[in-house]
Amino acid sequence: MDIVQxxxxxxxxxxxIVAPREQTVPxxxxxxxxxxxYPPEFLRMAALxxxxxxxxxxxxxxxxxxxxxxxxxxxxxxxxxxxxxxxxREPYELDPFMFEDRLPGFANTSSPRVAAGFGTIPRLVxxxxxxxxxxxxxxxxxxxxxxxxxxxxxxxxxLVEGTRERFGHCVLVDCHSMPSVGGPMDHDSGAAxxxxxxxxxxxxxxxxxxxxxxxxVLRGEGYRVAxxxxxxxxxxxxxxxxxxxxxxxxxxxxxxxLYVDEVTYxxxxxxxxxxxxITRLVDALMAVPSMDLQT
Numbered sequence: 096m097d098i099v100q101x102x103x104x105x106x107x108x109x110x111x112i113v114a115p116r117e118q119t120v121p122x123x124x125x126x127x128x129x130x131x132x133y134p135p136e137f138l139r140m141a142a143l144x145x146x147x148x149x150x151x152x153x154x155x156x157x158x159x160x161x162x163x164x165x166x167x168x169x170x171x172x173x174x175x176x177x178x179x180x181x182x183x184r185e186p187y188e189l190d191p192f193m194f195e196d197r198l199p200g201f202a203n204t205s206s207p208r209v210a211a212g213f214g215t216i217p218r219l220v221x222x223x224x225x226x227x228x229x230x231x232x233x234x235x236x237x238x239x240x241x242x243x244x245x246x247x248x249x250x251x252x253x254l255v256e257g258t259r260e261r262f263g264h265c266v267l268v269d270c271h272s273m274p275s276v277g278g279p280m281d282h283d284s285g286a287a288x289x290x291x292x293x294x295x296x297x298x299x300x301x302x303x304x305x306x307x308x309x310x311x312v313l314r315g316e317g318y319r320v321a322x323x324x325x326x327x328x329x330x331x332x333x334x335x336x337x338x339x340x341x342x343x344x345x346x347x348x349x350x351x352x353l354y355v356d357e358v359t360y361x362x363x364x365x366x367x368x369x370x371x372x373i374t375r376l377v378d379a380l381m382a383v384p385s386m387d388l389q390t
Contacts, residue, residue: 108174119167121262128153142228183329188214223279264341275352290318294328294346300336301343304387
């Protein structure tokens with residue numbers, strides 16, 4: 096096993112890749128939101144305490160998928176927290192009301208994610224609480240994007256392209272967790288959620304066989320599963336999921352109540368059972384015949 100960490104130009108923790116000595120399967124796994132290295136300067140400018148900031152964190156998702164490495168696939172994870180910067184967005188999805196100076200003309204200031212408070216630099220955490228006590232300077236956003244966002248995506252693109260070149264195709268599994276109840280800015284606000292949501296951009300980002308196998312395995316494990324509701328896939332799934340070009344992207348959302356206390360953020364005893372089920376899911380996905388991935 097090889098572990099490679101990338102540190103940004105300003106010394107911040109950026110990205111970690113845990114990889115087998117030799118990649119033996121055409122799969123790449125990514126966890127963009129499980130980072131927990133909260134920069135001290137961020138904590139000083141935040142209106143929320145360190146515990147509240149973790150409400151947007153995909154707690155322990157990298158651990159839940161850790162068995163993929165011994166099965167021959169690399170696992171990429173962001174080390175920085177989602178509340179600080181969200182790599183599952185376009186690079187410049189920015190809310191102009193968060194900044195005291197003018198944003199550049201190329202910034203996407205009107206996306207649904209920005210309107211909801213969850214742009215590249217989020218304004219809110221998952222329960223709708225505001226992150227910042229005051230306004231930011233655009234230079235701060237640019238620094239985070241340069242030092243964290245771009246390194247994350249350079250590594251992800253290199254893993255995906257390298258896998259496709261080596262095996263003829265690549266399956267990218269984007270790994271997430273979700274609150275057990277829809278948040279105030281979600282369209283399912285206040286509603287209890289299923290155990291897993293499989294996102295394939297409504298059939299556009301990966302072969303149907305992958306979603307069908309994932310759903311069948313998870314239902315066989317006793318979990319409740321939905322497709323594309325409330326999450327159909329974010330920037331990573333949309334950007335990389337190009338089945339006609341040999342890249343399939345599937346987003347997996349796991350209900351946090353299955354494995355973590357959503358108040359204390361401590362793992363529950365059932366986490367081991369869930370991790371075992373996810374490993375069986377991974378095995379089933381890796382067993383999907385290559386011919387079923389052809390478009």
